[in-house]
Amino acid sequence: MKRILFQALVFGWLMLISVAGQSQGEVIGSISGALRNASSRELSQYFGGTVEISINGDRQSYSATQAEFVMKDFFAKTAPSSFEIVHQGGSDGGVPYAVGKYKSKDAIYRVFVKMKSANGALRIDNMEFTKE
Template identity: 30%
Template sequence: MVRSLFLLIISLSSLYSPNAYQADIIDDLSSYFRSGNAKEVAKNFASTIELIIVDEEDVYSKAQGEQILKDFFTKHPPVKASIFHKINTNPNYRFGVISLTTSKENFRVSVTMKKFNNNFQITELRIEAAKD
């Protein structure tokens, strides 16, 4: 009986994948961009992040990156965001492209993430004008 229960638990635990939630991180980020929620996006930043926003590029701390993204959302209030492309097949790397429509113009948001301590963190965030 104990052995059967043990085998059942083992077989069921193999169905649960800790990466299943992480695979949806691009989906979560898309909804945060849609709502202009810099705080939620920044929760996924690595301790330092390379930010490229329109023509400005630098490496910032997590807190600085959140403030810069918040300023971007203030200047460009989001209207719509949708996932254009995502790569989630590598166990240590994620990449996504989000199409962001704001009240002023359209942007292409590229997000590069690497795995640190079993969590994906954004190491590079690029926001550039969309090429129509």
């Protein structure tokens, strides 16, 4: 009886981890699509209450609404020709992140997106665009 209970608990735990990982992948995929399509509106759906955005070292915290306008301006000035996720993972503390390559007509940027869980959903906490 104990063995069956233990197996059921392990199975349930593995299913929970699988669903959480799938959710993170879906969110990162949606963020990637928004960056690829230069859609500040789509991207803003994943912003937390405040978002720290850094563009070439100029780092500031914004409300979600302000961050949408900052990204709209960035996309207008540096429209993407492509965007791809190069790496994704999580810190030891369980903070999910993704690293990508954003190519525009004039420059290539390394993009770092750090997320946090808020009310059971993953939200963008920090975005860094660094020109290569």
